[in-house]
Amino acid sequence: MATETEKPVAGPGTVSSAVPVPALGRIRRLGRALRPGPAPDANGAALYRSWWLPWLWTLPALVCAAGFGVFPFLNTLVLSFTDAKPLGGAANFVGLSNYTRMLGDDDFWLATRNSLLYAVIVVPLMVLLPLLLAVLVEKKLPGIGFFRSAFYTPVIASSVVVGLSWQWLLKDEGLVNTWLEKAHLIREAIPFLSDPWLILLSAMGLTLWKGLGWYMIFYLAALGNVSQDLHEAAAMDGAGPIRRFWHVTVPGVRQTMLLVGVLTGIGSLRVFTEIYMLGSPTGGPGGQARTLPFYIRDVGLDPLSGNAGYGAAVSVALFVLTLGLTLLAQRLTRGDEQ
Amino acid sequence: MRARRLTGSLTCLVVLSLTAAGCGLSGGSGGSDDGEATAGACKVDAGNVGSGKLSGDVKGNITFQTTNLKKDFGDFFNGVIDAFEKKYPGTSVKWVDDPGDAKFTERNVADAQACSLPDVINLNKVTATALTKSGYLLNLDEKDPDAGKPFVPAFWDSSTLKDSSGSDIHSVLPWYTGGINLTYNTEMLKKAGIDPEKPPTTIFGLFEDYEKIAKSAKGKYYATMANPIWRLPADWQQMDIKVYSDDGKSFVFADDPRTTEWVAWMKRLYQGGAMPKDSLSSSDDPSTPYGNGQVAYGSTNPSFVRFVKQNSPSVYDKTGVGQYPFDKLGHTTGAPQYIGVASTSKNAATALAFGKFLTNAENQTAWCKDPNVVIFPTTTESLEDPFFTDVTGDDPFGEARKVVAEQLKTATADEVVLSDPQRNAIVAEVQLAMQGKKSPEQAVKDAQEKANELLTQGS
Numbered sequence: 001m002a003t004e005t006e007k008p009v010a011g012p013g014t015v016s017s018a019v020p021v022p023a024l025g026r027i028r029r030l031g032r033a034l035r036p037g038p039a040p041d042a043n044g045a046a047l048y049r050s051w052w053l054p055w056l057w058t059l060p061a062l063v064c065a066a067g068f069g070v071f072p073f074l075n076t077l078v079l080s081f082t083d084a085k086p087l088g089g090a091a092n093f094v095g096l097s098n099y100t101r102m103l104g105d106d107d108f109w110l111a112t113r114n115s116l117l118y119a120v121i122v123v124p125l126m127v128l129l130p131l132l133l134a135v136l137v138e139k140k141l142p143g144i145g146f147f148r149s150a151f152y153t154p155v156i157a158s159s160v161v162v163g164l165s166w167q168w169l170l171k172d173e174g175l176v177n178t179w180l181e182k183a184h185l186i187r188e189a190i191p192f193l194s195d196p197w198l199i200l201l202s203a204m205g206l207t208l209w210k211g212l213g214w215y216m217i218f219y220l221a222a223l224g225n226v227s228q229d230l231h232e233a234a235a236m237d238g239a240g241p242i243r244r245f246w247h248v249t250v251p252g253v254r255q256t257m258l259l260v261g262v263l264t265g266i267g268s269l270r271v272f273t274e275i276y277m278l279g280s281p282t283g284g285p286g287g288q289a290r291t292l293p294f295y296i297r298d299v300g301l302d303p304l305s306g307n308a309g310y311g312a313a314v315s316v317a318l319f320v321l322t323l324g325l326t327l328l329a330q331r332l333t334r335g336d337e338q
Numbered sequence: 339m340r341a342r343r344l345t346g347s348l349t350c351l352v353v354l355s356l357t358a359a360g361c362g363l364s365g366g367s368g369g370s371d372d373g374e375a376t377a378g379a380c381k382v383d384a385g386n387v388g389s390g391k392l393s394g395d396v397k398g399n400i401t402f403q404t405t406n407l408k409k410d411f412g413d414f415f416n417g418v419i420d421a422f423e424k425k426y427p428g429t430s431v432k433w434v435d436d437p438g439d440a441k442f443t444e445r446n447v448a449d450a451q452a453c454s455l456p457d458v459i460n461l462n463k464v465t466a467t468a469l470t471k472s473g474y475l476l477n478l479d480e481k482d483p484d485a486g487k488p489f490v491p492a493f494w495d496s497s498t499l500k501d502s503s504g505s506d507i508h509s510v511l512p513w514y515t516g517g518i519n520l521t522y523n524t525e526m527l528k529k530a531g532i533d534p535e536k537p538p539t540t541i542f543g544l545f546e547d548y549e550k551i552a553k554s555a556k557g558k559y560y561a562t563m564a565n566p567i568w569r570l571p572a573d574w575q576q577m578d579i580k581v582y583s584d585d586g587k588s589f590v591f592a593d594d595p596r597t598t599e600w601v602a603w604m605k606r607l608y609q610g611g612a613m614p615k616d617s618l619s620s621s622d623d624p625s626t627p628y629g630n631g632q633v634a635y636g637s638t639n640p641s642f643v644r645f646v647k648q649n650s651p652s653v654y655d656k657t658g659v660g661q662y663p664f665d666k667l668g669h670t671t672g673a674p675q676y677i678g679v680a681s682t683s684k685n686a687a688t689a690l691a692f693g694k695f696l697t698n699a700e701n702q703t704a705w706c707k708d709p710n711v712v713i714f715p716t717t718t719e720s721l722e723d724p725f726f727t728d729v730t731g732d733d734p735f736g737e738a739r740k741v742v743a744e745q746l747k748t749a750t751a752d753e754v755v756l757s758d759p760q761r762n763a764i765v766a767e768v769q770l771a772m773q774g775k776k777s778p779e780q781a782v783k784d785a786q787e788k789a790n791e792l793l794t795q796g797s
Contacts, residue, residue: 301444
């Protein structure tokens, strides 16, 4: 292996003495730095050859994150203090006026309420139900593979197709109302698609149905890491299946539950398609089932009547809300650990 | 432990940044201040903007974008492109086809902002309005004052859009239009005591017929669908209700008492069983329910009649067609497709030549005769073709074509344009009134207020 102390040997085909030695040294250092594998130090511990090498390898990812995440975010932040239009043109600095308008905007608060409600209802269910499902399908029974695939199918179905199917199910003369009427449980059709609250609840049901299989996979992976010995020990101590679930399974997959909670929380606050499919472009009668992304589309994106500045301010509010919920989840979990 | 926490926090920050970025927006920051010719925020050839005719040779490469036409009409358009390239040696037309979905306007606006609009674009009125407002389309009044000569005068005169200063200019060539007609189930109408041979001449007259249908159907079927999104602003325009102020800077529809009367009628019809309850905010138009015999009135265009003929023969046998109520306006307002030329084009002379070639009488007539399509041309010469003047056939489809050919003699293209959020805001208030959650008066007042708020923030 070449070292720093080696001198270049002049000769045919080699660098002549006219070439400055430091340049050759730099080339050699670069070659050594780029050579794969860490160099062992005196104690045998692995050390990276150059401090900048890890940065070099992560550069593509950093560029992508900066270009597609950080820069647009900062751009959104800047836009929120302007009256920029979606079609471009001159944008004027308007200070905090977008934010003051937002605070006095009833439609903004309605959308915020709906988004929060969505997160509050969907997140706990999405954390728990896929776990229960994973526990059920984890068992090695004949034909269990069929059920695993069946539960996963909604994940790969197109949101639009799923939305249309749910529309047909939930219409006044749809399958659900027909069954309930035939079972003499209702006399009049339940207005799933014309009552804003029921549109919201139906959309939540759709989100849950579509997400169960996806998060079930997360939990199946996590369950594989829960020691079977613990289950057996708990069983020998007389713990039943429910106690074993709460005291062995749940602590074993706690980190996955946090991950699912955070991802679902972010997803819930960004929900759009479900409301659009079940409540039409208005977001239900009177626009009363609109969520924050729906509202951002309405006020910020339209080229004829949109105000990108105001839409950006609402986006920032959505960011703050998401950040708040994420930090809350982290704090709750940390408190639990302590 | 600290490192783990730091990594976790950074990960969260990146994830959340991505979240906000996903919901984020972009916006331009102004045009060029250095005196160069610009369109929106794009630097363009000086000859493409300002006053004076467009000059330059018809040669070079251009891109032509249609809206969801490639699948069914590939042969026709390839033929047009070949003929153009043969007529103008040295030109090359690259044809792209946009799917024409709900993101159409957003996509084209993004292209405009990126200074990459196709040279020749097939546009609807909303998108054309947005692009004209920011100067992304050639001003034909300046660049080619004779461009309107081949078109039906009523269509050409009314095909103006507002530029950034609020002036009405021609920035698009009218292409083809679909027409409008009443389509109804004659059996259901007769049961309700309505004479299918005498269609109503006013919107409220049509509403009276809806009410009669509801009374005779007793919940077994309905007159039409409830979502007002299918009727606005077309009904108001047909009733000659003034939607915008003269300067276009505010909505004034609430000033006309007939608007409140219209909302009151919608409430009465909805609550009286003329419309399915679950269709109030449904995306379903009357097409499918009509074909299934669930509503008495179907969609209002001739191609729908052909759709019924092909897909529901039993319902087609009972189908009647009538002229759409002209009401106080006295004529219909067509909603043609347009052809625009991007002012960011590097070969604007070629692009404009192709746009005119595509919309000329010969090509329009040829396409409208295609048996796979039910459309009508916008050039005077095309409409004089016996194919349109001597429409034969006494079946519903033939009747529909006769009705539209007749109305095109006086039709205009000045349909009222609402942005999607403006229309949604108005529709949402009407929906609340239909549910009885607001009085029609209050709903109309609130609708105007919200629509004005959107108009102001976008201006």
